[in-house]
Amino acid sequence: GQSLEQPSEVTAVEGAIVQINCTYQTSGFYGLSWYQQHDGGAPTFLSYNALDGLEETGRFSSFLSRSDSYGYLLLQELQMKDSASYFCALEGGYQKVTFGTGTKLQVIP
Amino acid sequence: ETGVTQSPTHLIKTRGQQVTLRCSSQSGHNTVSWYQQALGQGPQFIFQYYREEENGRGNFPPRFSGLQFPNYSSELNVNALELDDSALYLCASSLRDGVYTGELFFGEGSRLTVL
Numbered sequence: 765g766q767s768l769e770q771p772s773e774v775t776a777v778e779g780a781i782v783q784i785n786c787t788y789q790t791s792g793f794y795g796l797s798w799y800q801q802h803d804g805g806a807p808t809f810l811s812y813n814a815l816d817g818l819e820e821t822g823r824f825s826s827f828l829s830r831s832d833s834y835g836y837l838l839l840q841e842l843q844m845k846d847s848a849s850y851f852c853a854l855e856g857g858y859q860k861v862t863f864g865t866g867t868k869l870q871v872i873p
Numbered sequence: 874e875t876g877v878t879q880s881p882t883h884l885i886k887t888r889g890q891q892v893t894l895r896c897s898s899q900s901g902h903n904t905v906s907w908y909q910q911a912l913g914q915g916p917q918f919i920f921q922y923y924r925e926e927e928n929g930r931g932n933f934p935p936r937f938s939g940l941q942f943p944n945y946s947s948e949l950n951v952n953a954l955e956l957d958d959s960a961l962y963l964c965a966s967s968l969r970d971g972v973y974t975g976e977l978f979f980g981e982g983s984r985l986t987v988l
Contacts, residue, residue, distance in 0.1 A: 768915075797975045806877075806963065806982060807916065812975020851915050859904060859967050860929050861977060863915035 766790040766854050768864030775870045776842055784837045784867045786852035793854040796828050797861065798837045802848045810850075811837065839869075847871045876900060877966050879980035886954050887988050894949040894983045896964030903970065904928075905947040906977065907939060908963040916963055922947055923969055951985075959987045 768788040776782035786796070795814040799807040813819050813828035813835065825838040839846055852864040876899035886892050898905050904923045908916035918931035922941035936952040945966075951958055961984050965977035 794973070795975050797977075806979040807977075808979070809976040814975070853915075855973070855975065858921070858923070858928065859906070859969060859973060859977065860918060860921055861906070861965075862918060863908075866913075866915045 766862040770864045770867045773868045781840050786835045795855045796835045797853045799851045800848050842871050877978050877980035883984045885986045890954050891952045896947045898945045898966030899978050902966040902968045904967045906965045907949045910961040954987045
């Protein structure tokens with residue numbers, strides 16, 4: 765099976781940079797995705813790494829290292845609206861996705 | 874907005890009852906996956922439907938079943954409801970034929986409470 769671990773909570777200051785880590789155990793996967801979910805809302809896609817390295821999408825960047833079984837999401841220029849839960853997720857083929865435990869990010873003024 | 878719609882948005886059932894949840898996938902998508910999300914946890918994969926066939930199941934018992942229709946909309950059925958079935962049920966649509974961008978398109982979910 766697959767398992768993904770994330771810190772349960774992170775607090776950061778508005779305007780700062782925050783990194784949310786994800787470590788995983790799997791026998792194989794195609795890529796690592798990141799999703800944002802506000803309370804009561806649907807998960808929304810942020811980023812996807814099919815290959816090792818950094819992917820940048822506006823204020824969000826995601827990194828993957830297959831050799832270290834590790835990835836992270838980097839959020840820059842934090843805004844209050846970034847307060848949400850963030851999930852890393854492994855794509856195991858045919859778009860079957862296993863989600864991590866989730867990190868609740870609180871942005872404070 | 875993703876174009877994925879789910880109904881009903883909220884419902885309350887009692888133990889032992891049956892429930893049907895519905896999902897309309899985004900136009901052009903041929904794959905629907907269902908997830909269960911308990912409070913404070915990540916979504917858990919239930920199963921996936923691709924071109925009207927079940928194509929993979931997570932660690933859920935047979936009382937969780939589904940359908941996909943020719944227009945690619947889908948239903949999730951849960952029989953003999955248990956208290957632990959209380960959760961947010963999410964539907965995600967995608968297009969399996971072509972280059973995968975890593976993105977699943979989620980609906981807002983159906984919040985099920987079992988009493």
